[in-house]
Amino acid sequence: MPESVRATSVPAESPSLEGSTAQGAAQTPEEAGVVNRSVPQSAALPESAITATGLTKRYGDFTAVDGIDFAVSRGESFGLLGPNGAGKSTTMRMIAAVASRTAGDLTVAGLDPERQGPEVRARLGVIPQQDNLDEELTVRENIIMYGRYFGLPRRWLLAKAEELLDFAQLTHKAKARVEDLSGGMKRRLTIARALVNEPDVLLLDEPTTGLDPQARHVLWDRLFRLKENGTTLVLTTHHMDEAEQLCDRLIVVDHGRIMAEGSPSGLIREHSTREVLELRFGMDRNAELAEELGAVLDGGDSGFDRFEVLPDRLLVYAERAEEALEHIHAAGHRPVTSLVRRSSLEDVFLRLTGRTLVD
């Protein structure tokens, strides 16, 4: 959805939508005869929801997306994981047909977003990084106005809005103005709104950034339901737990390039040990201790692989981190704190880039 849509394309509506009741079951947009699908419907769609080959975006001399290749299958939940400035939103904007590409090929549902923008947008639901809800309107009106952009009839939309409000757990807020919602509610409304055209593919740019843990879990639950119902999800995040929860497969991106690709568990297996021991010896001692501990652990049976020295912590990568800790204690070392945990995508990122994902 172009970010300019709300401002320019939706006609002002009157009278107020509040107080209207939805009548009858919602038809699909096709049944209502309102969505002009000039390409075959789902059954005949290509297996790949999205394909990108050598996808590149340059702004002047600066390359934001540097020739990336990936394919997203229909029904898959696919993630772009990377730090600030990696090129995630730029990639999403090219898929969403709101930014042009500099080079490479891109198809969305078999269509070229650049040449077939309106058709591509009709098939997508877009949740941009920054909510672009209409603050002046009520929650229900936001959904209905957005549907009007797609040419969906008001009566159909009234029923659809109730369904989406229920899905987003916002029925009790239907008449509230957007500016009175919490951050998590706004995010759920943005998702509800993006579903109004019954999209095949949902693009979510950092769906839960800035939300508290409970609000994030509510959102994850909603996204999980969409996935179960066959919607293709493409999401960006720099939360590794989100990627681990939601993504069947992901690419790790940094500086516009793909560093690795795979399932969350596959990436961890490939690029990290099973466990990690996090040690704190005090600010300036971690690097120095790494050298001493290397001699201790190399000879042991903990499955020790390597260290990462961070400013505040020493990470010991080992198959059996408890055993590594025992060896360290036995050699007379006394860390101030020690924590044993499973490896995560954060460790994969650290391994691949030498940097932490969230600085």
Ligand SMILES: Nc1ncnc2c1ncn2[C@@H]1O[C@H](COP(=O)(O)OP(=O)(O)OP(=O)(O)O)[C@@H](O)[C@H]1O
């Ligand atoms: N319109 C633009 N003009 C110039 N540079 C841009 C423009 N849009 C993005 N960039 C640059 O492209 C790079 C990638 O930006 P992008 O927004 O895609 O990153 P991101 O991975 O989404 O990061 P974040 O996690 O912070 O949202 C950044 O260095 C950014 O400054």
Ligand SMILES: [Mg+2]
């Ligand atoms: Mg971004």
